[in-house]
Amino acid sequence: MTRLVVGPFNRVEGDLEVTLDVVEGVVAEARVTTPLYRGFEQMLVGRPSSDALVIAPRICGICSVSQSMAAVAALRAIGGVEPAENGVIAANVAHAAENIADHLTHFCLFFMPTSPGRPMPAVPGTRRLSSASRRPRAARRRSICRRARGSWR
Amino acid sequence: MAVLEEGGRGWFRALGAAGIDLIWHPSVSLETGEEVRDILAAVESGERPLDILCVEGAVLCGPDGTGRFNRLAGTGRTMMDWVRALAPRAGVTVAIGSCAAFGGIAAADPDPTDARGLQWRKSAAGGALGSGYRSRSGLPVINVAGCAPHPGWIMETLAALAAEEIGAGDLDAFGRPRFFADHLAHHGCSRNEFYEYKASAERPSDRGCLMEHLGCRATQAVGDCNQRSWNGGGSCTDAGYACVACTAPAFEDVTGFLATPKVAGIPVGLPSDMPKAWFVALAALSKSATPKRVRENARKDRITVPPGRSEGGK
Numbered sequence: 001m002t003r004l005v006v007g008p009f010n011r012v013e014g015d016l017e018v019t020l021d022v023v024e025g026v027v028a029e030a031r032v033t034t035p036l037y038r039g040f041e042q043m044l045v046g047r048p049s050s051d052a053l054v055i056a057p058r059i060c061g062i063c064s065v066s067q068s069m070a071a072v073a074a075l076r077a078i079g080g081v082e083p084a085e086n087g088v089i090a091a092n093v094a095h096a097a098e099n100i101a102d103h104l105t106h107f108c109l110f111f112m113p114t115s116p117g118r119p120m121p122a123v124p125g126t127r128r129l130s131s132a133s134r135r136p137r138a139a140r141r142r143s144i145c146r147r148a149r150g151s152w153r
Numbered sequence: 154m155a156v157l158e159e160g161g162r163g164w165f166r167a168l169g170a171a172g173i174d175l176i177w178h179p180s181v182s183l184e185t186g187e188e189v190r191d192i193l194a195a196v197e198s199g200e201r202p203l204d205i206l207c208v209e210g211a212v213l214c215g216p217d218g219t220g221r222f223n224r225l226a227g228t229g230r231t232m233m234d235w236v237r238a239l240a241p242r243a244g245v246t247v248a249i250g251s252c253a254a255f256g257g258i259a260a261a262d263p264d265p266t267d268a269r270g271l272q273w274r275k276s277a278a279g280g281a282l283g284s285g286y287r288s289r290s291g292l293p294v295i296n297v298a299g300c301a302p303h304p305g306w307i308m309e310t311l312a313a314l315a316a317e318e319i320g321a322g323d324l325d326a327f328g329r330p331r332f333f334a335d336h337l338a339h340h341g342c343s344r345n346e347f348y349e350y351k352a353s354a355e356r357p358s359d360r361g362c363l364m365e366h367l368g369c370r371a372t373q374a375v376g377d378c379n380q381r382s383w384n385g386g387g388s389c390t391d392a393g394y395a396c397v398a399c400t401a402p403a404f405e406d407v408t409g410f411l412a413t414p415k416v417a418g419i420p421v422g423l424p425s426d427m428p429k430a431w432f433v434a435l436a437a438l439s440k441s442a443t444p445k446r447v448r449e450n451a452r453k454d455r456i457t458v459p460p461g462r463s464e465g466g467k
Contacts, residue, residue, distance in 0.1 A: 007227025010185040017226035035224035038213075039265030043258070047408050054397055054410040058258045058300060061154040087358075105157070113183060 001028070011110040049075055062105065065098040154180070155250075158384060159304040171312035176203070186227060193228070197238050205314055206243035206288075208271055211252040211259035212236055212281035215267035222266040236271065236281055245288045245314050246271060247295045249307055254296035254328070255402035256280075262406060270296070272328065275403040292321060296328040300399035303381055306333050327402055329375065334400070338371035339424075341379035343391045350443040351436045352451035354393075357411075361451025363395045365420060368411045372424040374398035 007017040015036040021029040040059055044052055056071035057064035069091065076083060083091075156164050168175055177184055177192050184192060195201035212233050213222040220233030228235070240246050248271045251257035256275055259268035270280045272294040278284035280294075287293060295314070297306050310330050313319045325334045342348065344362050353365035363369035371379070374396050378388050389396055395411055398404045414421045423432050446458040 005227055005229070006186050008179060008186070008189050008225055009227075010179060010182050010189070012179065015223070015226060017224070033226075035226050036213075037222045037266060038259055038268075042263055042265045043261040043405075045263075048412070050411050051408060055258060055261065055405075061301060105154075109157070109181060 011113065049078065062102060063098065065095050069095050155301040156304045156307045159308045164304070164308065167308050167312070171308075171315045173205070173311060173315050176201075178207075190228060193235070193239075196242060199242060202244075203239065203242045204244040205311065206239055206246045207249050207311075208236060208246070208253045209249045211256050211266075211268035211270060213259070213266040213268050214281060215265070218267070233281060240271070240282055240286060240288070243288045245290050245292055245295060245319075246282075246286075247297060247310060247314070248272075248328075249297050250302055251298045251300045251399055251402075251404065254294075254298045256405075257300055258405045260405060270294075270402075272296075273402055275406070276327075290317075292319070293324070293328050295319065295324060295330060298327070298329050298334075298400040298402075299376065300404075302400075303333070303376075303378065303383065305381055306330070325375070329400065333377045334375040336375065336377035336380065337424075338374040338376045338378040338388075338390070338396045338398075338400075340377065342371060342388075343379070346447060347451050350439045350447050352440075352443050352447045355452055358393055358454040359452050360393075360454065360456070363390060363393075364413065366413055367395045368397075368409065368413050369395035370398040370401075370422060371396035373422055374400055374404075376400045 002022045004020040004022060005017065006020060009016050009018075015034055017033040017035050019031045019033065020027050040055065043055055047055075052071040052075060053068060057068045059067045072091065159167050162170075165181075175182070176196070177189060182189075192201070196203045210223075210232075212220070213231075214220055214233055215222050220231030223232045224230065225232050225235050248254040251270075252259050252268070253271055255270040255273045256264075256268045257270070259266060260275060271282050272278065272280040272284060272286055273296070274280050282294065295310060297310050299306060309332065310319070313323075313330070313332075319330065323331055325331050327334075339348070344360070347353070347360070347362035348364065351365060352361045353367075354361035354363050355366055357367065364372060369390060371390055378396070379390065382388075397407070397410050419429070419433060423429060446460060449458045450456050
């Protein structure tokens, strides 16, 4: 058995490590590790509850509004308050805008450069099961730049 | 992520225009796994030159100074170790965001991970690299503070560095580029008229000034936030959200962000260079002179009293 530790990964928002146990050229076991601990929950203890509205969104730079919405839902539940109807609509619109932006970011920035045409990077010591074509590296690079520029103007 | 919103032409073209060749960034680069480890090894050994080292996120030095709360995947080494290994190779080192600059939210009490900025630990010099650190150019760490920093602050700093147009005199006392740190977030605020008359918002979504009751620190926070547009338009205060002074070291240690601390009814956090007695006198005077329109609109979530027809010098 060979153990492979894969990382650092490109085009993920966050920290991720994959450990593969390879037996006779085939992955026998795959484990995912997040090699980052921050302890956000501890930071909120003892603060005014409304501080969650400042701290929670800063958990993530790409899903800040979702984190805020979760904090708001928790605060509402604790306080037993009914939100104003227009307030719910405004928050939902902001949340939807973030959701759209996230899909575009994920698709154009993280996903598109890998596909189509570029097979997943080879993991040393494993057999590739698909026979997807490989384009020359320079062509791939031009392609990512063009797509990225096209997407973000 | 913040810098992706840079300008009309986009970040990649802005980098190209500044003559910056991006070696690797986890979000946008094709290289992955072993290819990245090769790049890092080449830079660490000095084989591949490193002009600008950008660090995002606080350096987590815990537990017990090991840095193991944050390992760099696939390398078996901590980010603390990598930062200390690469920083001496860098022409200049740039902290992107308040976490990398000062520790930021990651260092909020009780600071579970011993989070530090590159060269500052909250307001104290030191941080992960130590106060004596200088990059090859002789500059201390350049702190593009903010949570999140404006994309323009990031890209303009990088472009100025590429053109060798930032010297020690272009940084403020906390290493922040003065082109944005010489301004206050308050400058250009769209709630300016309400501020002048101390016509204050009392509840979230009121149109009035957020300083007196709702915790706004824009009169003390550095940043040209209200002279730029964020995500295509507006700013925190424009959207009705009090400034939390995210460009300041230790901003995370405030408790009660969205309420103004007061002593005897007077806000504690007055504009830093304004004498308190003057503020009290001016506030009383301006409150007594507040036009009905301003006073009414300050406590509404929409304009209910428009400017009168006779106004405007007819």
